[in-house]
Amino acid sequence: MLRDEGPLVPMAGCTDLYVALNFGTLTETRFLDLWRLDALRTIAIREGALSIGALATHTDLIRSPLVRRRLPMLAAAASEIGGVQIQNRGTLGGNVANASPAGDTLPVLAAADATVVLRGAGATRRVPFSSFYTGYRRTVRRPDELIVSFEIAPIRGRQRFRKVGTRAAQAISKVVMAVIAGETPRIAVGSVAPTVVRARRTEAALAAGASVAEAQRLLLDEIAPIDDIRSTAEYRRRVTANLLARLLAPRSA
Amino acid sequence: MGLTSVSFVSFVLNGRRKKLDVHPLKRLLDVLREDCGLTGTKEGCGEGECGACTVLIDGVPVNSCLVPAAHADGTRVTTIEGLGGRHRLQRAFVEHGGAQCGICTPGMILAAVALGPRPSLHDIKVGLAGNLCRCTGYSAIYRSIQQSHV
Ligand SMILES: Cc1cc2nc3c(=O)[nH]c(=O)nc-3n(C[C@H](O)[C@H](O)[C@H](O)COP(=O)(O)OP(=O)(O)OC[C@H]3O[C@@H](n4cnc5c(N)ncnc54)[C@H](O)[C@@H]3O)c2cc1C
Ligand code: FES
Ligand code: FES
Numbered sequence: 001m002l003r004d005e006g007p008l009v010p011m012a013g014c015t016d017l018y019v020a021l022n023f024g025t026l027t028e029t030r031f032l033d034l035w036r037l038d039a040l041r042t043i044a045i046r047e048g049a050l051s052i053g054a055l056a057t058h059t060d061l062i063r064s065p066l067v068r069r070r071l072p073m074l075a076a077a078a079s080e081i082g083g084v085q086i087q088n089r090g091t092l093g094g095n096v097a098n099a100s101p102a103g104d105t106l107p108v109l110a111a112a113d114a115t116v117v118l119r120g121a122g123a124t125r126r127v128p129f130s131s132f133y134t135g136y137r138r139t140v141r142r143p144d145e146l147i148v149s150f151e152i153a154p155i156r157g158r159q160r161f162r163k164v165g166t167r168a169a170q171a172i173s174k175v176v177m178a179v180i181a182g183e184t185p186r187i188a189v190g191s192v193a194p195t196v197v198r199a200r201r202t203e204a205a206l207a208a209g210a211s212v213a214e215a216q217r218l219l220l221d222e223i224a225p226i227d228d229i230r231s232t233a234e235y236r237r238r239v240t241a242n243l244l245a246r247l248l249a250p251r252s253a
Numbered sequence: 254m255g256l257t258s259v260s261f262v263s264f265v266l267n268g269r270r271k272k273l274d275v276h277p278l279k280r281l282l283d284v285l286r287e288d289c290g291l292t293g294t295k296e297g298c299g300e301g302e303c304g305a306c307t308v309l310i311d312g313v314p315v316n317s318c319l320v321p322a323a324h325a326d327g328t329r330v331t332t333i334e335g336l337g338g339r340h341r342l343q344r345a346f347v348e349h350g351g352a353q354c355g356i357c358t359p360g361m362i363l364a365a366v367a368l369g370p371r372p373s374l375h376d377i378k379v380g381l382a383g384n385l386c387r388c389t390g391y392s393a394i395y396r397s398i399q400q401s402h403v
Pocket of ligand 3: 310351352353355356357358386387388389394
């Protein structure tokens with residue numbers, strides 16, 4: 001069949017791929033192994049922006065002084081992903097490419113206005129994170145493209161991250177939120193819609209002086225949670241509103 | 254760079270060099286148990302949740318059920334057999350009731366090895382968050398690790 005010559009599936013830390021493989025739900029048979037491409041693991045400042053290689057593991061993110069200084073909410077998100085075994089192998093690129101609406105780093109990258117750097121046959125293109133996802137588990141990445149890195153311009157304001165799951169570790173998020181509080185607030189929420197939600201109307205209202213209660217009402221209009229095995233839509237709505245209030249508060253933990 | 258170009262996998266297993274003719278996508282867990290005959294590494298869930306299959310790759314804990322054999326190539330792999338049976342943590346788990354049915358124990362001990370000497374209770378809890386135990390309720394495990402240093 002022609003399909004046999006279809007695109008190779010990129011393979012990074014395999015913490016998503018091998019769960020699928022072990023359960024026989026992975027249909028692809030040809031892989032492109034990225035794990036040894038150490039150049040894609042670099043975390044550096046390039047032209048003023050924080051550049052994070054797609055192969056940086058969650059452990060790399062937690063330990064990176066640059067990430068902790070520039071994007072502490074990403075280190076916070078990484079430290080709540082799985083247990084250490086998962087953090088030691090799972091990568092930022094894998095979390096983003098896997099495109100689960102519950103991916104914990106997605107709201108962080110959305111709120112941070114990150115740029116996704118994609119490289120295909122010879123050509124590199126840069127896509128704003130807010131246009132990377134086109135629907136449930138769908139992205140603009142072409143089959144022959146790899147995510148090579150993420151670029152994040154300096155951020156002003158207090159960065160906050162909060163995940164609500166069933167247990168402290170190893171839990172898939174029921175609601176996950178990243179907030180940059182300040183003059184121009186930025187808010188992103190995961191697990192409450194087919195893709196991560198950047199709450200631009202709520203942000204604009206807050207920047208114009210809206211109260212927290214108004215912001216909560218607006219935010220609930222911007223999300224579309226569903227009932228599933230992990231939670232109910234109503235519970236997710238309530239948690240989302242509470243999280244927003246908590247993450248906007250000046251001294252919340 | 255397709256994986257099919259790799260015909261064998263070589264790594265240092267518990268201090269001994271190994272060169273194996275295995276499929277590069279075979280799970281490291283199965284390579285260890287079937288091709289190396291080391292059955293101390295256990296399979297619990299097969300999906301990264303329980304940590305029973307934990308081994309160290311270059312000193313770092315990983316779930317061997319989620320690691321393709323190809324990713325072990327060129328590394329140092331440590332399994333519970335590599336600790337030799339008289340390791341301070343192995344003795345402490347026996348003495349302080351850290352092991353009951355024992356399925357989780359090899360993974361727990363390897364995750365604890367990676368914590369280095371005298372971890373705080375907080376570090377122990379974080380370091381073992383990916384290891385589940387149905388029997389002990391965890392406090393005997395934490396106690397075993399803390400007591401292994403006295
Ligand atoms: C027990 C367990 C707990 C988990 N807990 C969490 C959690 O709390 N929060 C969370 O968000 N996730 C969690 N995960 C999911 C997973 O660990 C993360 O999504 C991880 O970041 C995936 O990275 P990886 O390198 O392992 O991806 P892989 O499994 O290697 O790949 C995942 C997908 O991304 C593609 N891909 C990978 N890298 C690239 C690239 N550079 N360019 C293009 N495509 C690429 C692959 O083709 C594949 O489709 C958990 C998984 C397990 C097994
Ligand atoms: S068997 Fe590997 S984590 Fe459970
Ligand atoms: S001792 Fe039985 S699972 Fe831990």
